[in-house]
Amino acid sequence: MTSLTITRPDDWHLHLRDGDMLKAVLPETARHFGRAIIMPNLVPPVVTARDAAEYRDRIMAAKPDNSKFQPLMTLYLTEETDVRDLRAAAEIGLIHAVKLYPAGATTNSASGVKDFTKVKRVLENMAQIGLPLCVHGEVTDPDVDIFDREAVFIDTILDPLRRDIPGLRVVMEHITTKQGADYAREGGDDLAATITTHHLVINRNHILAGGIKPHYYCLPVAKREEHRLALRAAATSGDPSFFLGTDSAPHTDANKLLPCGCAGCFTATNTMSILAEVFEQDDALDKLEGFASLNGPKFYRMEPNADTITLTKGNPVTYPDHIATDQGPVTVFDPQMPLHWRVT
Numbered sequence: 001m002t003s004l005t006i007t008r009p010d011d012w013h014l015h016l017r018d019g020d021m022l023k024a025v026l027p028e029t030a031r032h033f034g035r036a037i038i039m040p041n042l043v044p045p046v047v048t049a050r051d052a053a054e055y056r057d058r059i060m061a062a063k064p065d066n067s068k069f070q071p072l073m074t075l076y077l078t079e080e081t082d083v084r085d086l087r088a089a090a091e092i093g094l095i096h097a098v099k100l101y102p103a104g105a106t107t108n109s110a111s112g113v114k115d116f117t118k119v120k121r122v123l124e125n126m127a128q129i130g131l132p133l134c135v136h137g138e139v140t141d142p143d144v145d146i147f148d149r150e151a152v153f154i155d156t157i158l159d160p161l162r163r164d165i166p167g168l169r170v171v172m173e174h175i176t177t178k179q180g181a182d183y184a185r186e187g188g189d190d191l192a193a194t195i196t197t198h199h200l201v202i203n204r205n206h207i208l209a210g211g212i213k214p215h216y217y218c219l220p221v222a223k224r225e226e227h228r229l230a231l232r233a234a235a236t237s238g239d240p241s242f243f244l245g246t247d248s249a250p251h252t253d254a255n256k257l258l259p260c261g262c263a264g265c266f267t268a269t270n271t272m273s274i275l276a277e278v279f280e281q282d283d284a285l286d287k288l289e290g291f292a293s294l295n296g297p298k299f300y301r302m303e304p305n306a307d308t309i310t311l312t313k314g315n316p317v318t319y320p321d322h323i324a325t326d327q328g329p330v331t332v333f334d335p336q337m338p339l340h341w342r343v344t
């Protein structure tokens, strides 16, 4: 096969940041994607309907001319989240999900949840109205090894939470483990998982073997090869429990290349080329549309995009190794393999 036309994809987990960074990175996503779930971990975070409306306006203003890209806004769940404000924002279609960060789990998560009893009423209301909860699924207990934090979160927090609040619709964001894939697969219609582009490509050796590679450091951190293979199997299976959330998370090189560097991989630029290569390697090009364009809208109870994109196979694709921003360069994720599929 040398050409593949699929429904225009969406990105169900994206960091666009704000200000100059937003202006620099938004065109990279808007070029190929119809919609994206916009992560609310700004500083300060997007916690109220008003914050979300104002952030949406800034995104719309930063959009390239002629772009039909639609940001799907989210609220950042805090122990002070106001149920009425949240319900009103969902009813008018301003927000499409609420994001749960355990306090301290990842970039800009200090306002996240420490005591789950404090958010129970909000979660019960979300279950009533069918509003999905997007979960960064890692425990923050310093006694738990960083490579185990996702699996421990599923057993000690996510599973009890889902039993406690029946009907709560949950997206396990950026799963990185076999345990995550298994739990999502078996969780029924109210549970799904996003998988990033980079976690289909790298394992923890890519970060640590032969010298430390800060550009491959993200959270949850990439795990052993067996987990990467489990994610590949899940993404290419066609199972509607799994869909694309790139977690494209721009940080300037200056902030990545530090003694204590930021977590995040920036994949907006080359995600579709990487995915086509990955799905072709696994003999699953016919499953790419489900993963990137159909399974996400199905879970979010939205129509798929009405238009299509075409990927064409040819000589290796060239793409910039970084994106320039007013704050400095942002390195584009290097999949360490030639990519032959370009969006035409």
Ligand SMILES: NC(=O)N[C@@H](CC(=O)O)C(=O)O
Binding pocket: 015, 041, 106, 107, 108, 136, 217, 218, 219, 220, 247, 249, 250, 263, 264, 265
């Ligand atoms: N994934 C990351 O490594 N970083 C994300 C935060 C997140 O999604 O956890 C970021 O905002 O930079």
Ligand SMILES: [Zn+2]
Binding pocket: 106, 136, 173, 174, 219, 220
């Ligand atoms: Zn996260």
Ligand SMILES: [Zn+2]
Binding pocket: 013, 015, 039, 247, 249
């Ligand atoms: Zn993220």
